[in-house]
Amino acid sequence: MTLACETCPVRDRAACSVLAEEDRAELSRIGTTRRLERGESLFFAGDSSDSCATLVRGALKVSSLDAEGTERILALVHPAGFTGELFQPFTHHDVTALTDSELCVFGRKDLEAALDRYPELARALLRRSQEDLFAARDLLALTGKREVRARLAGLILAMARAASDSPCHPAERFELPLSRGEIAAMLGTTIETISRRMTELERDEVIRRTGTRGIELADPARLADLAQG
C-alpha cells in the first residue's frame, strides 16, 4: 500500500517531519503502510532485523519472554514513535499491537541509505532514540519501587498524561490501553496483585473505575503522592 503523507496524523511529529517536502516525498516512495490487528506482531525476537517502522495510529508494546514464558513489557510505542533495530542483525524483542494499528514501514537497507542522504533524518532518529532511552529509564525507576501500589499509581499517572491532550495536565478520565495481565507484565508483578491494589485505590477513593478499563482520577494529588512511596 502506498503512503498518504498528506493525510498522515503524525506528519508533524514523526521523524520524517524534519525533512523538506520534496525529500519526504522521496522517502515516502520507499515506505509502505501496514495495518496490524490487536494482538498481531510486527517483529519477533530473534528474527533478522530487516525493517523499521513509524507508528501512525494505535499502540504497540515491546516485550520479551523469559525462560518460563512469562511476558515482560519493556516499552510502549505511541503514534509518531519509531521501532526497529538499525544496527543489530537480529531483533532483540517482540513488538506487538496493543490495539488495531497502522504503521509506516521501511526496509532497513532503504532506511540506512536515507540516513546517509538526509543527515537531518539521522538527527531526528537520534532524538527519538534518546527519548526512548529516557522512557526506558523512567520505567526502570518506576518498577524499582518496592510496593506495587506505588508502581501502579505511577503507571496510572503516566497513562493519564499520555491520554491527555495537554502536555502538562493528566487526563481526568481515560481508558487504560492495557489489560490487567499487561499492566502486571509492565510492573513486574501478577494479575492478582494488580487487581487487589486497583480495588484498594478505588476503596480509598483515589480513583474511580467504569468498566474494567475506564479510570477517573478522583484524587490526582494523592495518586501522585502514592507514586512517590
Next chain:
Amino acid sequence: MTLACETCPVRDRAACSVLAEEDRAELSRIGTTRRLERGESLFFAGDSSDSCATLVRGALKVSSLDAEGTERILALVHPAGFTGELFQPFTHHDVTALTDSELCVFGRKDLEAALDRYPELARALLRRSQEDLFAARDLLALTGKREVRARLAGLILAMARAASDSPCHPAERFELPLSRGEIAAMLGTTIETISRRMTELERDEVIRRTGTRGIELADPARLADLAQG
C-alpha cells in the same frame, strides 16, 4: 586540559572514531579532558544540560534519587560510552564516577554544531544511543525477575562478561565494580538481601569470593540457570 587523541585508549571505539583523522583533530579542539575521582559527579539531576562527554577511562553510574532519598541506578557507563542529554534543557539524572575516571567533555552547542558538520558523527551517536536503549531494556528485563537470587545471578554474569577481554566468554575471576549498596540500587532491593543471596551463592558453590569484591565463577552454567528463574 587539551585532548591527546593519539594516546586515547578508546580512540577506536568511541563515537569520534568514525571521523576522518583531520575531522577528529578538528573535534578535539572543542573538547577538554576532565578527571573525576571516585564518588565525584559529572551531572546532577535538574542542572541545565550544557555539556556531554565520552568516557575514556573508569566507570560511571547514571542514577536518580526518589522522594525518600533512595538511590536507583539506571545505567552504567563503560569506557567509550557517551553520556549527556542533547535535546533536553535539563538533566534528568545524576551521573557519578564509580571509580576514578577520565572523560572527554564537549560543550553542547559545540557538539550540536559538530553533528551538523559531520553527519557520520550523528549516525555514530544514534548507534550508541540505541545500544544504551537496549542496555536499559535488558536491565529492565533483569530487574523484573521475581527473586533477588535470579537478578543477582544475572548481574554477576553481566559483570563477568563486561570484565572479560573476549566478547563471548565471561571472565572467570573479576572484581565487582560496585559496592553492595550499589548492587542493591541496581537491582531494586536492599543491601541485606544482596548480602544474604551472595553468601547463599557461595554456600551452594556457584561462586567463590575473595575479599568483598572479588568473584570467581565456580559453576557458570548453574549461575546462568539461576539467572533464568
Next chain:
DNA sequence: CGAATAGTTGACGTTACTCAACGGCTGTGG
C-alpha cells in the same frame, strides 16, 4: 590505636506470590 565505613547475620513483620474458586461479559450454537 580508634573511628568510620562496609559487609554480614539474626529475629520479626509485611508484602506479594501461588493456587484455587467464583463472577461477569461475550460470542456461539441450539
Next chain:
DNA sequence: CCACAGCCGTTGAGTAACGTCAACTATTCG
C-alpha cells in the same frame, strides 16, 4: 431467546520471599 464455553477480572487462604531494625564483624584510614 437461552444455554454454555471461554476469557478476563476479582476475591480468598496459605506460604514464601523480602524489607526493616538491630547487633555484630571486618576493613580502611587517619
